[in-house]
Amino acid sequence: MNEEQNLTHLSGSYVMKRLLSYLKYFKRKVAITFIVLLIATGADVLGPIVMKVFIDNYLTPRVFPVQPLVFLAVSFVGLYAISALFNYYQVLSFQKIALNIIQIMRVEVFAKVQHLGLRFFDQTPGGSLVSRITNDTETIKDLYVTVLSTIVNSTIMMIGIFAGMFFLDVRLALICFILMPFLIVLMWVYRTLSSKIYRVTRVKLSQLNAKLNESLQGMAMIQAMRQEKRLRNEFGQINHDHKTAMLKSVRLNSLMLRSAVYSVYLIGLMMILSFFGIQSFDNVVKIGVLYAFINYLDRFFDPINQIMQQLTIFQQAMVSAERVFGLLDDERMAPVQQGDSSPAVKEGRVEFRDVTFSYDGKTDVLKHISFTANPGETVALVGHTGSGKSSIINLLMRFYPIERGGVFIDGEPLTGFSDDELRNRIGLVLQDSFMFVGDVADNIRLSHNQITEEQVKEAAEFVQADKFIEKLPNQYHEPVGERGATFSSGQRQLLSFARTMAQNPKILVLDEATASVDTETEEAIQLALSKMRRGRTTIAIAHRLSTIQDADQILVLHRGEIVERGTHQELLQKGGLYFNMYQLQHGKGLENVSAAK
Structure with a gap:
């Protein structure tokens, strides 16, 4: 512009x-x-x-x-x-x-x-x-x-x-x-x-x-x-x-x-x-x-x-x-808390109620989105590029104001939560993990001074990042350059997992955490993700459908709308958009599914 x-x-x-x-x-x-x-x-x-x-x-x-x-x-x-x-x-x-x-x-x-x-x-x-x-x-x-x-x-x-x-x-x-x-x-x-x-x-x-x-x-x-x-x-x-x-x-x-x-x-x-x-x-x-x-x-x-x-x-x-x-004087501020109630995130139930959203005020990128992610469940978002997956994450993280409809956590409107409560209780892992200049421990702890050195190590061990950290010359005090350029994409991703787990969030938001890593590192990341998801409400964007087959609910988005929902097997049986997407990624092994239909 x-x-x-x-x-x-x-x-x-x-x-x-x-x-x-x-x-x-x-x-x-x-x-x-x-x-x-x-x-x-x-x-x-x-x-x-x-x-x-x-x-x-x-x-x-x-x-x-x-x-x-x-x-x-x-x-x-x-x-x-x-x-x-x-x-x-x-x-x-x-x-x-x-x-x-x-x-x-x-x-x-x-x-x-x-x-x-x-x-x-x-x-x-x-x-x-x-x-x-x-x-x-x-x-x-x-x-x-x-x-x-x-x-x-x-x-x-x-x-x-x-x-x-x-x-x-x-x-x-x-x-x-x-x-x-x-x-x-x-x-x-x-x-x-x-x-x-x-x-x-x-x-x-x-x-x-x-x-x-x-x-x-x-x-x-x-x-x-x-x-x-x-x-x-x-x-x-x-x-x-x-x-x-x-x-x-x-x-x-x-x-x-x-x-x-x-x-x-x-x-x-x-x-x-x-x-x-x-x-x-x-x-x-x-x-x-x-x-x-x-x-x-x-x-x-x-x-x-x-x-x-x-x-x-x-x-x-x-x-x-x-x-x-x-x-x-610019008024395009990040959305902030409204009201004085300051509720707390206790269980982690996430609910979207008839949410419609537009970035420019003209074209709706989300249309009447409604779903519920219960405590401990994993809800996966799949769909072609531009279908609205990231927009759902942006609204849940309160990066943009919700114009029509509402998002609720534990029955409370998202607008009622304080920034501290929201950021501490929702853990975000992006596809491209951002690293800050400092050292490894600083990037796991960030500005949370209450997180001790021991807790930093526990978080790294929990996601199996400790294996490569301990091989570094200075281990947890190894310098991190601009954007973590000296680390591989897989190492940066594991560090971002450790950073998220150090906060012990109730809700986990994943934006295709394995999209840019090699196969060997992906196995370690998948194991770390499995441990991270236990007991937490997880909202995950998935491009590789094989990574979300065990999700409790899969939402298939197309042009801003939820066109299909169900488990992996249920969606394959429907033979709709999800089936076609899965067939493109895994052409083999679908004969049995087709025959069963």
């Missing part, structure tokens, strides 16, 4: 207000930094006035008393030292505040992502999320580090310069004041044009990350299917679009940040020189005042230039903040 369609466009005032709200965590530091900034700016503004006094009172009349000149020299150097020292402090302080704010923001975004529903991840590329959490927050950091401090500093500097100008000559100050509307219009035009460009550049950067993430994850398939050229072309096209957007930004910056501002500066300079030129016809021009005004004009346009240059970062940060806040 196009990421631009998913973005919620927020007003600039709302985004700015929300960005500034993070400063509340550092009120005292911000106040101190602001005071230091005022002092540094004051020192900057007073410098030209000291020089003006020296020129007009001493240099022009050629009077050089030692004591006043020493005082002026010490004052000028002191003001410069105060400005340098205090500016250093305020820059460093703003940097620290900015880094702390970004730390808070990144944790907020990461925590939000952890609680978003799977519906969100179905519609959002993983690379785009990485871009928002890393690139976009990094851009926002630049806003706090440079933009806000520069704007505050420059604004205070301009106010101070105007105060100095009015102190020297009201008429000249008013002439410079006339230039302000032109500068304000210039900033408004730049911000309006640049916001559109930067929004495109951030989206294209997100798409670059998404394409890169997809390529890295699917590298084996890309090379096996000789897709290098296609992926390179697709990446190149996105990169070209990003470059085009960046070039538009460069052109706009070259025109608005340099040429336009410098033109206004030249107009101001000509107006001041013209004023002094006309005044010189009738009066003596004070060189010190002329020097101070030219100096102030340079200093006045220096913060203007800085603000205009920071508008580039400001616009990028505003667009990035809009993307980050859009993620923080």
